[in-house]
Amino acid sequence: MTHSHWQALQSNVPRGLEFSYDHEHGLPGLVCPSCGPWASTGWGYPTVPLSELGAELRWTPPVPLAEYLARRRLAEELVPKGAVLQPATTLGPAKLTLEGSAPEVLVLRSWIAFFRKGPFERLHVASGGRVKAAPTRTLAEWYEVEVPAGPHIHPSSFARPEKVCEVCGRDPRGLKFPLAFNAASLLEDSTPPIFRSVDAPTRIVVSPELVPILREGGAVFEDVKVLGAGEA
Ligand SMILES: [Zn+2]
Numbered sequence: 001m002t003h004s005h006w007q008a009l010q011s012n013v014p015r016g017l018e019f020s021y022d023h024e025h026g027l028p029g030l031v032c033p034s035c036g037p038w039a040s041t042g043w044g045y046p047t048v049p050l051s052e053l054g055a056e057l058r059w060t061p062p063v064p065l066a067e068y069l070a071r072r073r074l075a076e077e078l079v080p081k082g083a084v085l086q087p088a089t090t091l092g093p094a095k096l097t098l099e100g101s102a103p104e105v106l107v108l109r110s111w112i113a114f115f116r117k118g119p120f121e122r123l124h125v126a127s128g129g130r131v132k133a134a135p136t137r138t139l140a141e142w143y144e145v146e147v148p149a150g151p152h153i154h155p156s157s158f159a160r161p162e163k164v165c166e167v168c169g170r171d172p173r174g175l176k177f178p179l180a181f182n183a184a185s186l187l188e189d190s191t192p193p194i195f196r197s198v199d200a201p202t203r204i205v206v207s208p209e210l211v212p213i214l215r216e217g218g219a220v221f222e223d224v225k226v227l228g229a230g231e232a
Pocket residue numbers: 032033034035036165166167168169170
């Protein structure tokens with residue numbers, strides 16, 4: 001096993017900081033006829049303009065499969081081609097409130113990060129424009145970063161050998177942390193510099209080039225294991 005400089009963001013909420021965040025739009029949870037009710041955690045597309053989000057995509061309680069699929073078709077029109085959409089994916093910018101002092105790179109949960117305008121602009125430039133974010137609806141200086149789907153995790157990062165639901169695609173395998181990736185998959189040109197694995201949306205993984213900018217903004221990291229060919 002080797003350690004690379006790819007890292008995952010950890011929550012870094014300072015003691016005394018009060019916060020709330022909320023998205024008014026997104027896909028509902030799903031009541032699957034095969035595996036029951038569920039919702040994913042992590043997926044979100046804050047750069048979808050509020051003006052394009054109609055009443056059909058406002059939050060509701062979980063819905064049956066046919067209605068879920070109808071709403072997902074609407075959402076597919078609004079997100080980048082090939083974007084991952086799962087039950088409870090958020091759409092559009094967040095409402096954020098903060099009371100107290102916060103680092104410029106603020107990771108509220110391991111799956112949702114807000115950046116001050118300065119660090120966001122540095123990341124945008126350093127990534128050749130690939131890091132995208134949207135200003136929050138409530139605090140103009142704060143941006144929610146959009147985290148696209150990235151490579152699969154290494155099979156050893158799954159906790160259990162269960163089967164993915166054939167009806168809805170729910171993945172019950174669970175995860176082992178720190179996550180492991182194949183070295184080759186991280187080095188592909190198509191790997192975004194900030195991503196969440198299609199298998200593990202609750203972790204935001206960042207490339208070695210961006211780590212120093214994020215650290216300067218107060219980010220805290222968790223190692224990502226990188227396995228070469230033949231390692232397990
Ligand atoms: Zn299912």
